[in-house]
Amino acid sequence: MSQILSPLPGTFYRKPSPDQPNFKNVGDAVAVGDVIGLIEVMKSFNEVTAEEAGTITAFHAEDEEPVMAGQPLVELG
Amino acid sequence: MQKLLVANRGEIAVRIQRAAKELGLATVQVHSSADADSLAVKMADEAVLIGPPAASKSYLNIAAILKAAADTGADAVHPGYGFLAENADFADAVVAAGPIWCGPSGDAIRVMGDKVAARIAAEAAGVPVVPGSDGRVDDPAHARAIALAIGFPVMIKAAAGGGGRGIRIAHDMDEFDRLMPQASAEAKAAFGDGGLYLEKVIERARHIEVQVLADGTRAIHCFERECSLQRRRQKVWEEAPSAALSPELRAKLCASAVALAEAVNYRGAGTLEFLYDDISGHYYFIEMNTRIQVEHPVTEMVTGLDLVREMIRIAGGEPLRYRQEDIHLRGHAIEVRINAEDPAQGFKPGPGTISSLTVPGGAGVRFDTLLYQGYTVPPFYDSLLGKLIVWDEDRPAALARMARALDELQVGGLPTTKPLHQALVRDEGVAKAAFHTRWLEPWLEENAPRLSKEIAE
Numbered sequence: 001m002s003q004i005l006s007p008l009p010g011t012f013y014r015k016p017s018p019d020q021p022n023f024k025n026v027g028d029a030v031a032v033g034d035v036i037g038l039i040e041v042m043k044s045f046n047e048v049t050a051e052e053a054g055t056i057t058a059f060h061a062e063d064e065e066p067v068m069a070g071q072p073l074v075e076l077g
Numbered sequence: 078m079q080k081l082l083v084a085n086r087g088e089i090a091v092r093i094q095r096a097a098k099e100l101g102l103a104t105v106q107v108h109s110s111a112d113a114d115s116l117a118v119k120m121a122d123e124a125v126l127i128g129p130p131a132a133s134k135s136y137l138n139i140a141a142i143l144k145a146a147a148d149t150g151a152d153a154v155h156p157g158y159g160f161l162a163e164n165a166d167f168a169d170a171v172v173a174a175g176p177i178w179c180g181p182s183g184d185a186i187r188v189m190g191d192k193v194a195a196r197i198a199a200e201a202a203g204v205p206v207v208p209g210s211d212g213r214v215d216d217p218a219h220a221r222a223i224a225l226a227i228g229f230p231v232m233i234k235a236a237a238g239g240g241g242r243g244i245r246i247a248h249d250m251d252e253f254d255r256l257m258p259q260a261s262a263e264a265k266a267a268f269g270d271g272g273l274y275l276e277k278v279i280e281r282a283r284h285i286e287v288q289v290l291a292d293g294t295r296a297i298h299c300f301e302r303e304c305s306l307q308r309r310r311q312k313v314w315e316e317a318p319s320a321a322l323s324p325e326l327r328a329k330l331c332a333s334a335v336a337l338a339e340a341v342n343y344r345g346a347g348t349l350e351f352l353y354d355d356i357s358g359h360y361y362f363i364e365m366n367t368r369i370q371v372e373h374p375v376t377e378m379v380t381g382l383d384l385v386r387e388m389i390r391i392a393g394g395e396p397l398r399y400r401q402e403d404i405h406l407r408g409h410a411i412e413v414r415i416n417a418e419d420p421a422q423g424f425k426p427g428p429g430t431i432s433s434l435t436v437p438g439g440a441g442v443r444f445d446t447l448l449y450q451g452y453t454v455p456p457f458y459d460s461l462l463g464k465l466i467v468w469d470e471d472r473p474a475a476l477a478r479m480a481r482a483l484d485e486l487q488v489g490g491l492p493t494t495k496p497l498h499q500a501l502v503r504d505e506g507v508a509k510a511a512f513h514t515r516w517l518e519p520w521l522e523e524n525a526p527r528l529s530k531e532i533a534e
Contacts, residue, residue, distance in 0.1 A: 009428055010456040011131065042417065042426035042460040066111070066130045066457065 002052050003060075004074040006067045010041035012048075014063040022063075024074075028056050036074055039067065048073060078153045078177055078393045080105060082146045083117065085157030086136060088447045088463055089369070090117035093155045096385040105149045107142055109135035111455040116447050123149050130457040136160045139167050143174050153392065155179040155385075159459070162368040163190055179392040181345045181367045188341055189365040199362040202340035204333045207352065207361040209276035212236075217257060220275065224253050227277045233257060235264035236272035246278055279361065281513045282352035284312075285319050286366075287334035288376045289347050290387055292397040296338035298331040299376050299384070300406045305512045306501070308424070308521065313494070314501060315372035316411045317379045320472060320510035321355045330360055335401075337362070346373075346388040352514075371414070371464065374445060378410035378468035409475040410468045413483070413501075415446075416460040419492035420521070421529035428456040433489035437482040441468040441475075444486070454491065462493065472510070476502055496528040497521075 006012065014022045014037050024036045030050040037048045054076030061073050081097040082105040083090045094104045094117065106121035111130035118124045125145040128135030135141070137160055146154060154171045156162040156179070169183035180186070189195050196206050208227040213236040214220045224231045224247070233245045233256055245260045247253035257273070265271035284307065288299040303319035304312040322330065334349040348370050353360040373384050382404070391397065418424040430453040436444050446463025448454075454462065467482055469475040480502045483495060501507050506516065 008456070041456040042428060042458065044426050064131060 002054065002076045003072040004036055004048065004050055004076065006039055006061075006069055006071045006073050007048060008039045008041050008046055009069045010039040010046075010067065012061045012063070012065050012067045012073060013038040013040065013045075014059070024056055026056050026058060030054060030056060030076065050074075050076070052076060078102060078389070080122075080149065080151045081153045081155055081179070081389070082107065082142070082149065082151035082176070083121070083157065084136070084142050084154055085160055085162070086112050086115065086117060086447075086458065087461060088445050089157040089371070090115075091120060091447060092445055093157060093385055094120050096383060096389055097155075099383075100386060100389060102153075102389075105145065105151045107136075107145045109457070111457050114452065116449055116452070125149060130455065132160065132458065139164075139170055142167075143170060146171075146174065146176050151176055153177040153179060153389070155389065155392075156368065158366075158368050158370060163366070165190065177392050179345070179389055181343055181347065185341060185343060186367045189343075189347075189367050192364060195365055196362075198341055199337055202333075202337045204337045204362045205360060207276055207279060207363065210274045213272040213274050215272060220257060220273070221250070221253065223275050224250070227275065229253075230278040230280070232276045232278050233260045234274055234276060235260065235268055236270060236274050279352045279354055281356065281515070282354050283319065283321055283512070284350065284514050285322070285330065285353045285360065286348045286350040286370075287331050288370075288373070288384070289334055289338045289343065289349065290382075290384070290391070290397060290399070291338045291343040291345065291347070292391050292395075293342055293344040294339075295397055296335045296343060297397065297399055297401045297404060298335050299380050299382060299404055300331060301327065302372055302375050303510075304372060305514050306507075306517045307514050308517055312372060312414070313517065314411070314413050314498070315375055316409065316472075316475075317375040318406055318409065319353075321353065326358070326360075333360075333362070337365070343367075345391055346384050355513075371461070372412050374443060374464060374466045375410040375412045378441075378443070378466060379406055379408055380404055381407070408468055408470045409472040410466060411475050411479050412464050412466040413479065413498040414461060414494065415463045415465055415486070415488070415498075416494045417454055417462050417491050418460050418494055419529075420494050420497040421525055421527075422492075423525075424494075425492075426456070426460045427492040428454045428460075429491035430454075431488065431490045433487060435485065435487035437465065437485035439482070439485075441478055442482045443467070448488065462488065465498075473508070476508060500524060500528055 057077040058075040080103040127141040161167040165183035165186040245256045261271040283305045304315045306314035348366045443466040467478040
């Protein structure tokens, strides 16, 4: 069990752009380095990547939700 | 006009409230939940929460802003810059709902906001535009004739395109003959329309813009600003006047701007942007901004005007209070943008809490900012923290004063672009004003590593 935390404060996005599917969904396997979302901070976009492999069991933040640095975004099982 | 609602945030919201208060107006500040502690909210007579942090749900939420105006009895709305400032539908909606709109009419925004329509208006007013094909060209022989007439390098653009797609640059006729069919095929594939148009490439141009004030019948200019120091098309340093213009050329450029503003019956404050090629001596109109601009203070410093106050007066129905001969250019002003970005790390943004703040002072120094000690800069909006502006009798003195003011400025708790400006203000190229719009980016590639720490003098 581990979590992926937001590296930055900003707005969390689950998709690369509004008209595209989510990077990852609950039940998806992630490998180290996989992008699980974006954090927009002051109009610049930063990828959030997995530092451990696992399977996503939950998202703790919604698409377009404001998040704080260190806030859990994803639960890995 | 009794009560002005500010439909914006940050330093410009503070700036607008200052002008409003001096005119005896009460102020209403709308804000997102992320801006509840902002300086603009603290300054305002009334504050109204209009939505969550996302700008799309707050500062761009027309219904919420109009409701705030109705609920507070605000009888005027100032849009600042960015967000809804150049949204013609918002301008119309404000007027339809009752309040005075502090800006040009929705129709004026529509005409000048559309690049093709603005180009046509400029040509009709006798203002030079970037030479090009004046619309689409389908016949290859005609295209070759136009390319020869406007001179290489020539930009080939898809008539139906946008966002830089389908653009090719030909440096001579051989290349032109090779690229035209490619560009047409690509445009056809991408947009279903193979139509192309041509525009001359202005390679080493300066960005020079003219400030105008107008009341719908009469327009005056307030001289020019030069904003050639840019990164990714964002201005980082602005000054007035431009060191590159002779008095004769300045007069001609400013007269062009007035002619165009009057031709479209412009009302309010506006800026006409030009590219100036100082090798050929030609200038070309590129677009008009139908709002107050970030860099308006440099004009205020060299003319003594208060542009925001004037635009509010004009919106309130007063005729322009000045004749052209009342506007005098005195000395030199420079503005630098202090952003929450680390210039040594690719301008990585760094929101955070202001642990300490020392604001520079002394003669000829102005700092327009949203900061106060203890304020937490939210991550949801742009990175502009403030603008440091200096005035002095001439450009070398203004540079020395800027260097001194930058050394005095201390912003603790987050990275800022101050080290960039400390290096620029001491740079030989900057001292000679020997720059153009593509000067700063290569300079940054060379100098970025040394911008990691502040320069102590």
